[in-house]
Amino acid sequence: MTHVADWKKDVVNELEGIIRDHSTVAVVKIDRIPGVQMQNIRAKLRDQMTIKVAKKNLIRIAFDSLKGEKAGIEKLDDLVDGQAAVLGTNLNPYTLFKILGQNIQPMPAKGGEEAPEDIVVPAGETSFPPGPIVGEFGKAGIPAAIDKGKVVIRKTVTPVKQGGIISKEVAFALTKLEIFPFRVGIVLDGAWEDGEIYRPKDLDIDMDAYRSQMTYGAQMALNLAVFTAYVTPLTAVPILQKARIEAFNLAVFAGILNRDTADLILSKAYGGMLALARLMSAEALDNDLQGILEGAAAARQENAPAAPKDKKVEESKEKETEEATPTEEDGMAGLGALFG
Numbered sequence: 454m455t456h457v458a459d460w461k462k463d464v465v466n467e468l469e470g471i472i473r474d475h476s477t478v479a480v481v482k483i484d485r486i487p488g489v490q491m492q493n494i495r496a497k498l499r500d501q502m503t504i505k506v507a508k509k510n511l512i513r514i515a516f517d518s519l520k521g522e523k524a525g526i527e528k529l530d531d532l533v534d535g536q537a538a539v540l541g542t543n544l545n546p547y548t549l550f551k552i553l554g555q556n557i558q559p560m561p562a563k564g565g566e567e568a569p570e571d572i573v574v575p576a577g578e579t580s581f582p583p584g585p586i587v588g589e590f591g592k593a594g595i596p597a598a599i600d601k602g603k604v605v606i607r608k609t610v611t612p613v614k615q616g617g618i619i620s621k622e623v624a625f626a627l628t629k630l631e632i633f634p635f636r637v638g639i640v641l642d643g644a645w646e647d648g649e650i651y652r653p654k655d656l657d658i659d660m661d662a663y664r665s666q667m668t669y670g671a672q673m674a675l676n677l678a679v680f681t682a683y684v685t686p687l688t689a690v691p692i693l694q695k696a697r698i699e700a701f702n703l704a705v706f707a708g709i710l711n712r713d714t715a716d717l718i719l720s721k722a723y724g725g726m727l728a729l730a731r732l733m734s735a736e737a738l739d740n741d742l743q744g745i746l747e748g749a750a751a752a753r754q755e756n757a758p759a760a761p762k763d764k765k766v767e768e769s770k771e772k773e774t775e776e777a778t779p780t781e782e783d784g785m786a787g788l789g790a791l792f793g
Contacts, residue, residue, distance in 0.1 A: 464507050468515035468539050471503050472526065475541030477549060479644040480512070480532040486637045487560075494556055494639060501552065502542035504639070509533045525648040532643040546644040550656035553641050559633035564621030568613045572627065572634050576609045579630065586629065593626035 472478050483491065483506060495504060507515075513530045520527040542549055574595050581604040590597035596607040612623050619627075619634070627634065644651045678688045679695060704714045705721065727749065730742055738746070 471541035557638035562624040
């Protein structure tokens with residue numbers, strides 16, 4: 454029988470305790486996290502979650518041993534890769550993913566690493582005074598020059614493409630420019646809750662957009678319920694208000710007189726009378742009606758905004774009038790043409 458070291462048993466027991474005592478269990482990756490930063494992250498998250506780093510085979514043993522207690526927990530075996538850890542928390546997977554994302558920190562390149570994405574250095578002025586830094590940028594393939602007492606990057610360049618190796622010269626230049634190509638932190642590979650496995654793509658949700666969509670959906674549902682008269686505690690008042698407005702409008706247009714509609718019906722009838730009177734000849738109207746129409750017309754004219762005067766147009770009109778008015782000499786010339 455193969456002897457198992459006591460420390461391995463202790464680690465498995467600790468992992469089993471974390472898995473058993475929390476409603477959400479996750480596999481996380483902690484590659485590339487410097488010791489100091491890892492301690493800071495752990496201290497910050499200690500009250501919300503428990504993290505245990507262990508060898509991959511020990512983590513898998515702990516998951517398999519508890520598959521009878523937590524259905525589907527063994528599905529996390531396939532996600533254990535690299536420098537992995539088990540995380541236990543009573544937060545739901547969505548909240549966990551968000552919190553871990555908020556604790557991702559930028560990290561500079563040291564040289565010799567593989568670029569996680571295209572590294573772009575934008576053109577523009579830097580904070581550096583003239584000096585040897587111009588040559589250092591040149592060695593890194595970053596075109597630099599001196600302009601107005603400052604070092605400037607002459608054009609936007611991509612010194613390293615995604616997957617390329619970052620040289621020490623490029624790493625030095627990027628750090629000077631405060632361009633940090635790496636992000637370090639606890640990366641969620643997958644989380645278990647109530648028998649379901651959630652991957653990062655399932656949890657990466659824009660909550661503002663989601664909240665907006667939910668609000669819009671609720672508004673549309675309320676509108677549909679009101680217009681179909683589906684009575685609930687939320688729709689009862691709007692339905693009654695809508696019914697009252699529709700009944701009021703119907704009463705006004707049908708001429709049904711009551712204390713609420715009388716003023717509007719009379720106003721509508723008065724307006725219709727005036728509109729008809731404007732279409733009729735003056736001989737068909739009595740003096741009172743003619744006076745009302747004239748007063749209304751005067752009021753409209755008085756309230757109408759004055760048209761702006763164009764000085765050039767006025768001068769042109771005056772000139773045309775002067776040219777169109779015949780003078781005595783023009784008249785004599787015309788008579789001469791008749792008798793010549």
